[in-house]
Amino acid sequence: MTTTRPLIVEDLYRFAVPGQPALAPDGGQVAYTLTTQDAEHDRPVSSLWLVPATGGPAAPRRLTHGPADSAPQWSPDGTALAFLRAGQLHLLPAGGGEARPLTYREHGAGLPVWSPDGGRIAFAAVVGRPGPAEPLVVDRLGKADGEGLLGPQRTHLFVVEVDSGRTTRVTGGDVRITGLPAWSPDGTRLAFPAAVGPDADLTGAVGAFLVGAEEEDAVPRPVGPAGGLIRTVDWYPAGDALLLAGRTTLATGHDALLRQPLDGSAPTALTTALDRNVMPGGPGYPGALPQFHGEKGGQIVFCARDRGATRLYGLGPGDGSGPGDGFGFGFGEIVELPLPPGSGVSGCSVAARAGAGGRAALAVADRSSFGEIDLLDLATGELTRLTAHMAQALPEVTLHPVTEREFTIADGTRVHGLITRDPQAPAPGPLLVDLHGGPHNAWAPHATPVHLYHQELVSRGWTVLTLNIRGSDGYGEDFFTAALDAWGESDEQDVLQPVAALVAEGLADPGRIALTGYSYGGYLSCWLSARSDVFAAVVPGGLIADLPALAATSDEGHEIGHAEIADAARQRELSPLTHVDGVRAPTLILHGAADDTCPAGQAEQWFHALRTRGVPVRMVRYPGGSHLFILAGRPSHRVDYSRRLVDWVTEHTAR
Structure with a gap:
């Protein structure tokens, strides 16, 4: 009998996560990147791999050893791969051999396009x-x-x-x-x-x-x-x-x-009827470039977010060129392509050559894997898994189950929530509420390699609640824009009322509720800790405390001031600093020192405000950490982030 165990934070050093699939022009093989962690040098490592697009017993093989190889792109004849190595363009023969550099630019080169x-x-x-x-x-x-x-x-x-x-x-x-x-x-x-x-x-x-x-x-x-x-x-x-x-x-x-x-x-x-946000992909926002497919390129394959997960869609010919084929969608019609429920796409590559079999190579995450390379037959919908890197890297690990449910807020708004817990854990027990960033990002109902503290807390008897509150992506444009000019005010009940529901159901202990969030979630954690006494411990990460100060200091400050909260008086009203006198909960602040999206000065302001008011507070700054360091920064920093969060909420909710 095989013995399994739950994931722990330090398992991050064993992660092997594939991404950036590139399907050969003839549809016969897939190049992709594999990201692992180098504990000795405290860095992520990315290398190029190749797997036949046939499924079955054929094993992936390594093409390069990194440590910083990414963005493989096939030549039109399928004989070579262009890719980035440490920021410079390189060329690698598809049949093997040494990569040769194509650029020697002082500040590097961008992604290659043949x-x-x-x-x-x-x-x-x-x-x-x-x-x-x-x-x-x-x-x-x-x-x-x-x-x-x-x-x-x-x-x-x-x-x-x-x-x-x-x-x-x-x-x-x-x-x-x-x-x-x-x-x-x-x-x-x-x-x-x-x-x-x-x-x-x-x-x-x-x-x-x-x-x-x-x-x-x-x-x-x-x-x-x-x-x-x-x-x-x-x-x-x-x-x-x-x-x-x-x-x-x-x-x-x-x-x-x-x-x-x-x-x-x-x-x-072309996609107005879908009422979903098209996702071309980016750090923290999974998706893929829209691509043409089908006879004469008449169809478009693209990604959009639905109920928190990035899904794959097909659009029938939008230029009047003729009827669609494949899944049977015709002129201007949009259909969701068949992927397992709850899974999400973070990369897609359609075979470029006519007659290549109508295939797409995908990077797909599900509830048991952070991501693997799959092959989708665009004519039949058959999905074939080509890799099993997580099962090979962590064969003894099983992730805790996630349950989806909806909460109805007093004004009738329905909020989609995800609950992660051990079904055998006693109830009522401690509860961690985690708030996503954006504010227009969303929690997906599949595994994530970022929030490792979820898995470890659940192993300790906690319940983890994540909520796609007003402003979240995947629920229509009206929901997407529902928090404009009303950050905190419009969505605070989307957090507090589901928490109250779990307390009333006997799942959560009202004296052992903790709150965390990153980026916008860090902002909302500060806001809620100032306006509610529900939370016994709070851990804001990458936070915003003073909205007016963002305009001149954040890489997104000008956009936020125009597109999210335009009125200066409203920015002051909606700043957690304006309400800081209400904070009582012990607070741990986690922040990248080189964060230019939510600048480190925001964390310093919040720390100063709490410390001078006698609130138990600690601030941790991660050297060199950008806003995205929790996604792809030093593995030691990512482990430290999760470990400190687990220790803080455990200490301050202990009975």
Whole structure:
């Protein structure tokens, strides 16, 4: 009989999590990254792996040893992989051999995008960044998390010739490219999302732009939409329009798929009927780039979030080219592609070559795994698991079960909650409430490698409650925007009333309730600890305490001040510092020292306010930690974060 045990925090050092799948053009094999942890050097390690797309007994094989290899992309003929190694472009023969560098840029290169003929690779790269000892001259707004003020730094588009290594800077002027470039089908033009012009820092607008692939230092030509926020750009297979992911205004709301004519006229929204947020993917926001599929590229495969999980969808031909195939969806029709309930997608790659079998390689997390590589047959819906890295790395570990339920708030709003607990644990017992960030992120009903303290606390008899409160993604745009201009006020009952329900049901001990959250969850933890006496211990991470101060200090402060809480008086009213006299609960503050999204000064303000009022408080700053250090920072810091949280809430809720 096999003996299993629950996950502990220190198991992080044994994690092996695949991602960034890239399906070969013929659909026959999948390249991907595998992220592990190097305890000796206290760093995450990423390497490239390859697995046949046939399923069965074929084992994945390692292509590189890292420690910082990522973003594999197949050449159009399937003979080579371009990838990033320590921030520089490299080329690796698909059949094996040594990788050779293609770039030697001081500040590195962006993700590679092959030209249709395989002779060139386009990428974005930073220019104008001053050296560490040089004066920083600032005449534009702009910060980057973990880097600080951008100053004269811009991001331009480059093209490197694969054979010669000759590199050309294609764009010039005041340009900040914000996403991947895309080659036109004939290889003559490049499209990309960018903020362009002297006032782009003030407006926050990101549009779609074009430039000739053979040009040098060219001023990009705007395509549209003006005054919008575009995340990704691709070409329709006929080369007559662009496929955009984003929105046409700067107002907070769902991102959509848009068909943008090349003449700059208004785009057509393709996913309005879905009422879900399109997810092109990013750190902490799983998803994948929209991709064309099917006969003549008539269908679009894309990700959107539903009830907290990022799911895969298909959109029938949106340009009138003809009926759909595969799952039977036709002109403009959207269907959810078949994945196991509760699972979530964090990467997708569709076979590029016509007749490659209609396959998509996916990175899929579920309730037993943080992520594995799966193959989806887009014609039949058959899903085949190709890897088993978690089972091999942690064969003796079983994760605690998650139960979904809904809570009805007094005003009739329904809030989706997730409860993690050992069914054999005595009740009532201690309860941890964990609040997500964003504020427009969401808890997913599958395993996560980030919040390790959940599993360990449940092993100690705790119940963990996570809630997708007002503002969360995956429940329609009205719910998504329900906390605008009302942070804390609009959603506090979405937390307090479900907690009261668990107490009334006899599941939670009213004297042993703890509260934590990160980013917006850190803000709301501070807010609730100031306005409620429900919580016996509070652990805000990456917090916000003083909203007005964000405008000048956060990389998202200008956006928050325009799109979330525009009125200065409301910002003061909704700041936890305004209500700090109400805090009584012992508070542990956990914060990255190099956080430029929720700057470390916010944690210092909260610490000072509590300490000078006699509230038991401790602050822990993680050296070099950006806002995302809990996702991909030093493993020792991630373990320390979870360990300190477990110890704090356990100590301050002890009977």
